[in-house]
Amino acid sequence: MRKLLTWMMAALLLCVMAPVAQAQKFGYVDSEFIMGKMPAYGQAQQELNTLSANWQKDIESQKKDLDKLYRNYQAEEVVLTEPMKKKRQDEILKKEQDIKAYQNKIFGFEGQLFKKRQELTKPVQDQVFEAIEKVAKKKQLAVVFDKSGDLTMLYTNPAHDYTEFVLEELGLASPERNQAAQKGAVNTVTTPQAPAGADETVAEDAPAKAKTPARTTPRPASRKK
Template identity: 50%
Template sequence: MKKIFLLLPLFLFFGQFTHAQKFGYIDTDYILSQMPEYKEAQGEIDQLSKTWQSEIKQMYKEIESMYNDLQAEEVLLTPEMKTERLAEIKTKEEEVKEYNSKVFGYEGLFFLKKKELMKPVMEKVFEAAEKVSKNNRLDFMFDKAADLVMIYTNPVHDYTDYVLEELGYGDENDTIK
């Protein structure tokens, strides 16, 4: 009997550490595809991208035209004039490369605009995911769409529909509570 009373506190103490952690996952790609504000932001981003790409394409056409003009007039030009024209073409090429980098490079205009437009949408998703996690007492919430490799996922742990419901985009016929 003494042994039981001595071991009981020991089991109670170590029992605290055996608490299983609860986890779940969501699919942000699916959630975002259901959100009209994401589609709107994505449309604006696509339009900006097309505009900037066409500007850059036009600049390259100008360079090509300058080069074609040089080739057509090459026999009439002095070596100094030819060198000057080649320098102009080279300068124009550098300007286009710099502009391309400024727009589409790391931390470029495209990246910053995309970040600006997507930030409110993503914050909304993350807030809903956090609320669902707290309501369901989850210790961890993973994103199936992220680079985290999930070889197998049990649908029991999928909280995507809960997050959609929290955002107000859930299926009215769905009966998850």
């Protein structure tokens, strides 16, 4: 009897909820496509590319200074006393550590490039989200999905695509509806590869007293990095 009552209550609940579910409207937009149409977003990407390239050049310059320190040490090692050798080794190791720290500060997780990207793109993203919210309210949408996000959409019915309405809200509507925006550097900024830095220029395990070191960083045996 209890089981029958449970089934009856479940059936009643489904009957009550069905019209409400049918009344709910949903849609999706392509936020990447929308931002690719916005001049402010393209300008932000270009600025990020310029900053990234300048930071990369700075790191390369520091790497050249490190290489010069090592070459000078290698050329003068035979005439240096042990205390002088240790001092020069410490200078090389310090320079190596400074380069790594600077590289991480710029390109590492939540580094300056990451923060600058947030600073430049957040106003554009906020503008897009506000436009999406306005469209959702006008079209009485209960849910709006982002086609370019992590959500995997195996099939999308164009009838539920509200991307063009968001573009209209932003004043960017095109006569050709939903034509793909130009892809490329304007849409994304690729964080540069870590430069072939100090750990390629110098090795860490060379004995401190080697008279003819290979292309490695001389360091005292007792020193730990």
